[in-house]
Amino acid sequence: MRFFKQLQTYCNLPISLTALCILVAQVILCTQLLFTAHVAHATTIYDKTTLPIKTLFPKATRIDNKQNGLPVYPVYQLDQLLGYAWLSNEINNLPGFSGRPISLLIGLKADGVFSKVIVIEHHEPVFLHGLGNEALDQFVDQYTGHSITEQVIISSAQKSKSSTNSAGAVFFDGVTKATISVMIVNDVVLATALQVARDKLDGFTLPAQSALRNKSTETMDWSTLLSTGLVHKWHVSSEVVFTKLGRKYADYSHLFNSDGNLADNKDTFIDLYYAYLNAPDIGQNLLGEETYKKLMANLPPGDHLLWIGSNGLYPHIPDDFMPGTVPSRISLHQGGLNTEIKDTNASDDEKTLTIANAPAIAESSIFRIKGISNFNLGGVVDIGLNINLPRNHLSTDSLSLTDHYQLPDSEWIAVIVEQQANTPLWIRIWQDRIPQILILLTSLVILTVVFIKQEEFSRYAVRFHQFRWGYLWFTLLFTGYYAQGQLSVVNIFTLLHSIRDGFNISIFLLDPVIFILWVFTFVSLFIWGRGLFCGWLCPFGALQEMASWCGKKLGIKQVRIPDPLHRKLIYLKYPLLLGLIGVSFYELTLAERLAEVEPFKTSITLVFDRHWPFVLYAIALLAGGMFIHKFYCRYACPLGAGLAIIGALRRFEWLKRIPFCGSPCQTCHHRCEIKAIKRDGDIDYNECVQCLECIVILNSEDQCADTLLKRKKDNKIAALNT
Template sequence: MTRCARFLLRVLVLLSALASPTLFAQVPEAQIQQLFPKATRIEPKQADPPVQSVYQLDELLGYAFESTDYSNLQGFSGKPIRLLIGLDTRGVLTGVTVLEHHEPVFLHGLGEQTLYDFVDQYRQVSVGKPIVVGSRTAAGSAGDSVTLLDGVSKATVSVVILNETVLLSALSVARKLLEGFASGPLATPRADLHESLDWAQLLARGLLQHWTITRSELESALGGTLDDYPEIDPEYDSQPFSELYFAYLNAPMIGRNLLGDEGFARLNEELKANEQALLVLSSGMYRHVPDDFVPATVPARLVLMQNDHAIELHDMNFNNGAVKDQLNIPVGMSMEGFEANIFRIKTHNAFNPAEPAGLRLNVRLQRNHLVESSTQLTRGFQLDPYLFETADPLVVVDPAPIWLRMWHERWWQISLLGASLILLTGVFIWQHRISRNSRGFHLFRAGFLMFTLVFIGLYAQGQLSVVNIFTLLLALWNDFDIRVFLMDPVIFILWSFTFISLLIWGRGVFCGWLCPFGALQEMLGWAAKGLRIPQWKISDRSHHRLQWVKYLILIGLVPTAFFSLTLAERLAEVEPFKTSMTLFFLRSWPFVLYALILLGLGLFVHKFYCRYVCPLGAGLAILGKFRLFSWLERIDACGQPCQHCKHQCEIGAIKRDGRIDYDECIQCLECIVILNNEGQCVASISARKKAARAARSAEGELIVTDATQPRTSEAL
């Protein structure tokens, strides 16, 4: 294999590793350790719910989990924000770590440290009450019933989405695993249902389960003989490997008959609200708890199963030594050799006693100090539904969609923007009538561009970008979700209006009236005129060649987005929008210098960036080719011989023959102003002069005619 081939092979292996979803499948334990500094043991990730349990010795500290396992909410970039979240057993967040994100405002704007500072606010915040990003006003009148987090200026949408991701994920885990968050059991024992039953009757009716595991059954499960395990005493060959009795105690039909009225009452006193209890007795070579089992802990050998979900059993330390003596066992039956425990089933497990369940025994046998064998044996059971009163599950009312809340919070911005777009549409519809007053039209345009720069750009953050095109294309390529685009109402409304206007009038409505950076460039052009800065003359040939630069930039950016969105976002810094509009030049000096150079060029070449560099303008020009109308009026004199509009068009969008280049036209309507102004349109001036000359010629002929007429006697 040649050196070049080996190099290409390494590149392909690296790319395949980067593209593999398993690259991010496991979170390093060091990151979980940062969320739980006291942790001594971190369990592997379980399936349902997908969390990693974190312990300090045998004490459960909480759970670590990834947000993408619970929320598919996409960030402003169109990709989910991947978070590692820590939640303790009280429902308090131990911290949030950002594992992966594509939010451009942090990656290439404010900096990622701003994002990390924001997520640090989640430490020691309870998910038991709403968490709101923003000011007290945003929280409404809730007062202390909500937790307020400081937002990030210029990144409102991104942090609101991140906050929603944290809440959706943490509450999903809390409702499944924590007390006080989950609803009570869907089936509750009927307190009025009881009849006296002895041990044999409880067994016969399935209210008490008897499970015997023989030596041969275990050997079959292990795939080998028990003779290989020194801890198994050969003298016990005649005994079962394990013999178990177990029963659900909350139902009076079972608990009162096994524990007696006094024992059953005391059990209910020790159980917390909606908790349940399970009695387990075992004997044989392998009991359900080892000899060194610590009371009031979780047994490693025993677990309750329901719907393929493992439910931890917590020893109640319910006077375990006397439990056997309290049991109503038949005369002649001995509990000698049996170990007895009553286990607590906590509320957050949402165990439903009326549905099928199973008791699982985890068997671990040591072959030697290096080799261990393990297997699991499960005994399924189901109690008679007649013992319970069933209720419909509590319906958790989902909050209003995040996009809808964003629209409610920004209602006045939406209203003002909508009114301005209606006004602009009216100007385009009645352009000829409005443009007859040249001074009035120019004052209106100056005011509208100031509104675009200050309100749309700097305040409402409505600067459209080529990154928005990436997001749209990737959404169409993958699973399109309109909610991603509804997150920012100002951007959504502007894009909707721009798209509609593209199909009607072309690209110029946005580029000439609604682009904040374009408005800033135009104002610099006004300053250049006021300062009498000489303008560079660019020949038509060079002008047409330079126009292709922005299309080449667009062609390079779009395919890159499908390969690497992060790389495409970095390359999209060819747009100075983030530096100038989003961050208002509060950024590292290379980005500021680049934006200032582009603006500086605009002092010598009118709207230099728009004409030759802007990839967004190139994309809009391509879509604008599908417009319905070429609506800017031309007359016969335009271009032949009149060149006045061409010379006055500072963007260079009028050809020598008078035709409009709609791909480059920003629709400033200056040519319409000239056309409708008799003092500016050369054709109108020429027609007026011809009319004047014709009038003077007619008047001269009339005078000559009068002079040659013979005088009458009356006249004499």
Template sequence: MYWRRWLCLSFFLILFTPSLFAQDWLEVSDEAQALFPRATRMKASQDAMPITDIYQLDQTIGYLFETDDLTDFPGFSGDSINLRVGLDVQGRIVGLVLVRHHEPIFLHGLGEAPLYEFIAQYQGLSLKQQVLVGSDQARIASGDLAYFDGVTKATVSVMVVHDTILAAARKVAQARLNGFGSSAKATLNMHQFTPRSFDVLRNERALFRWQLSDDEAAEQLSVNTGRLLAARDAGDENTPFIDLSIALLNPPSVGKNLLGDEEYQRIMQSLAPGEVALLVGSRGGYSFVADDFVAGTTPARFSLRQQGSPLALRDADLYHAQSPVFAEQIAVLMPAFDDVKILTFSDQSGFDPSLPLSFGMTVQLKKNFLESEHVLIDTEYRLPDNVLIPVEPPKPPIPLWQRIWNDRLVEIAILSVYLALLTGVFVFQHRLAGFGRYLTPVRLTALLFVIGFIGFYAQGQLSVVNIYTLLLSLWKGFDITVFLLDPILFVLWSYVFISLFLWGRGLYCGWLCPFGAMQELVAAVAEKYRLRQWKISDGLHQTLITVKYGVLMVLVSMAFYQLSLAETLAEIEPFKTAVTLVFDRAWPFVLYAVLLLALSARVHKAYCRYMCPLGAGLAVLGRLRRFSWLTRREECGQPCRLCEKHCGINAIQKTGQIDYNECVQCLACLAIVSDEHRCVANKYGKNRKSRRATNTLGEGVVVTVSPHNFSKK
């Protein structure tokens, strides 16, 4: 028949044309696996962030991204340095891979080994830590500070790497994690200029002065004054221990008033796009730069934080060839600095001008002749409102699960229509049984829809992994939003859960499972070419159907012991290979799935009957079904066994009763029972009625035969 040829062609086109079907979930790539060994699957971000969300089962464990997609810091070559970075959900960098660079110092000078060694230092770094990069400054070690060795002769390149890594990672942390800031509530006012005197700048705190006497510093550091005096660099003991003047130069109302128009333009033109310039001058007993400070690096003593997270500072080295210049009206009153530098940081690092800044000084205190300790002292500073432009707060973002549902409304609608039709078929199955001649084309159409749309396109293949993910969620604290992130699976599971109490496991296994549909189509093709099925004895069949329950128990038990191992063992399901990845996987997995499908040509739905832990789990709950819908007759089993012979799944017992724990509700037996031309029970019924009539006639009627006629007495 033509429909059989069409069936074969359609099945193989769907099976071997993976490019026709979109996927949300992705198999973990080699790059992601290298940074996240526990990852089991991944998904491209559902919002505008160019990152990949990494999962272990349904739990997010980190984020994978490339720095070029989030930042743009030109290196010494003029091109950016692109790195692949893994960030976990605690804000720690779990791994980095150098993807591309064109830095001449490494390509044609030092070699790339020093660059790789420098990058490796960032693995394990928390974004809450401040990083000091340099090779000549005194090492400072504490929980909040991390000291990284620089690369001699490659200061510019390594600082670009440093800024690139931290700026990109902080953007991801701010978008995905709590405690790392959020979108800026204000920007710097770069358009308005109003002349201001020195006193006005100080009174408005546009020029911030931080002073601490010896006694005040000793009190804040909880040390005696003698130890503090020993930490002084030099200078008159009458000068404050800390005396810093600090100003953010970018707003013209600050920078142009302090430096004058010409110097301000020079400073602004020397900055890279997005850089913020911070003028720091020191004249106290303890300078913000040590004697061994290297120009162009990060000062070890001075730090800048916002909301507890460090902003990566570095010396712009703008005063190596000339002395600092101040506006004439300012220079008269400006303190004479012992050290003055312009430090820069990037606005890509998550800087929000509307939030307070924390300036810190790390003081080195001697414990004895051999040992020293480093103690942080800090103060808070807030920019004046007149240098800020408020940013209208963004509207609260729509929860991710809602955005996903909105994006997949068409898929949800199509699936819902199919489920509604399927429900109608099952509810009115006895009325529709009279149209049994249409069962075959309807069922073939449904199987192709299940494979093509529900399976390959919508990725609606349920799995035993979903079962123990649910059990673990109930055990540890149920959160429905985790399950709402995949609307197709959520709708299917909700529908299947209800159907289990009405029809048992058969509705899903027979009409909604993509891999089950594949097996059934393979069996149909085998029947077309007269490939005979292997006969499984009743005893062996009863033994084999218990295997899937054993597999289910092992997987669920292992999930509570070691989840990653349970996920690995779940590969007994060929669903990921055959449906999720459409056979685009390593050859052992593909071979396993293909062999199971080939086995279906000889043993109808062999995997479903004997191995499937998902089917076992559904059958366990399906035992609570309220109804046995399929019609049975008194003659079924004895003497008629036609339905039993036509049941490919071997779910009809010799007594004629149906084992609903194994039945896939294909409705073939219902079509036979309802067809008076096929169901031989009608013939048996007529014979019985005939025998009853004969017996009655023999007992109560006397027949007299004459040569001429028949007469009754």
């Protein structure tokens, strides 16, 4: 009766309706999804009659059948070749983040310019259930009119620059919250277009390959490297630049002056130095033997390093350049195609010249060229200088200059080699996210030590509670919002479908944070059960705990669900899990929509930035958690159900119990907000979130009833003895 009165007070609902409120809310959301969400769809078998190739080439009068070998459709206007169209997954079957390929229809004109890219089919959850398909369509629309020879830089922060006609570089909006998916799309578009261009178009053939000569290293000074062409210097005078722009130095003096004084050596716009570091004669002499060996040891096979330095008014990197990214002022081309270079974020010691007679270099960088670029070290390199000079906040003058360089043949020989396989995308993603990976691994090591040494750490209650709250904030802010490390029941779909279709681990390696969390969680299930993830590593779980804390601070009386009802409600999540898995094998797209019963994407991945029904649902769950501690996690989380099923196979029971627990002491039973401790003192590990509060109580001299009674008896005995 007391529970009924509490429900009447807080919810003003009958008890039967309250017991089903979670299920009803989820049914409402699923109905909303079924009637309002739309997904990309395509026929199973494609041919030129079902594909919208005409949309790619509006002037087409003839579309030939798909060719043998490279599966492309030649498109003509009368007898004039307009270009080629192809389905990306028929050339490059790279799986998307969902585990299934993203099918794109790509059109490339005869001059190497993209006519259009159309999304035919995809299963990327972040677009289907969050940003919407329009966001993906808008991303691929950016390729229209751009040549495969251009340097593509994907960066949301640079979106505004794409509309300012920046010389030499093409900035694409990277679609915040969908970084991995758009990286995969970009990789597929460029890789397949490059393959088609080299196979079908004139002027795009792969240059002859070369390799470094196997010879002893010569000791040289700076002047020798310059005179032999091992280091290339490109001098660009201010007169040349301003003449081509039709301007004077005074038009831009505000850019180059410091504290109102004229810049030194204003006649030199830039002195650009270029050096191919892989060649021992160059790298070892420039940077020193120790640094050279270190750089080469850490360089992936097939990749190349370039040292670029500059002096003058216009350094090769701007003041706001972000280390580890693609430079906007410098570009490389070879064989008519752009060769992407990316800053290695090398330390000052690594990129500082140690060679004798070296001049002072104002700016120096080490850039990496990935093996996927098919860079020919002995081929002619076109070095592009992309100049953008704002005269005011409304007007910018742009200019592109090009210089040519070829490594002297004393350093290389032409060889006939087989086409090397491209570096897998997952490896490149891992390399780009090394800081996130290291931080996450460090946090998991710390958490593992705390759990193994829980007896020792839990003796210091205040410090332990501070650590727990600090870790929950870390999980929410870093793992959740920054690294996007929220596990989901969709990941279970991907795993089960991958096992059915032939397991491919590269699918799971596309997101290193999710992969590491899954591996760690899976192993921990057999040691501690589901609680380590649900209580410490789940960003939404941390958000629930914070909502519960806010509810208490606001004076909201907590609803304690009676044990009989609680024991029934905890099974709600299991049919939800089984139902979602069953639907996924019937129609994966439908299951992905129904998986929105999880509020993770709304609250964590998209930070509540989406359509109002999703936001309202997530907020309602958090608001409910202010009355009932973590009630979504306890009763409605299908991911938690899946983890509990595997966690039932755990081999250890770490949470310490003593004979006094449960009989007669009920302290932990009443204090456990998740209601995972039964009246007899046993712990339900399928429900326990491993907050370790019971261990804190057990080791506390002021909270454990057994310790208090023993102390009381000892005090009586001591009093009698005196």
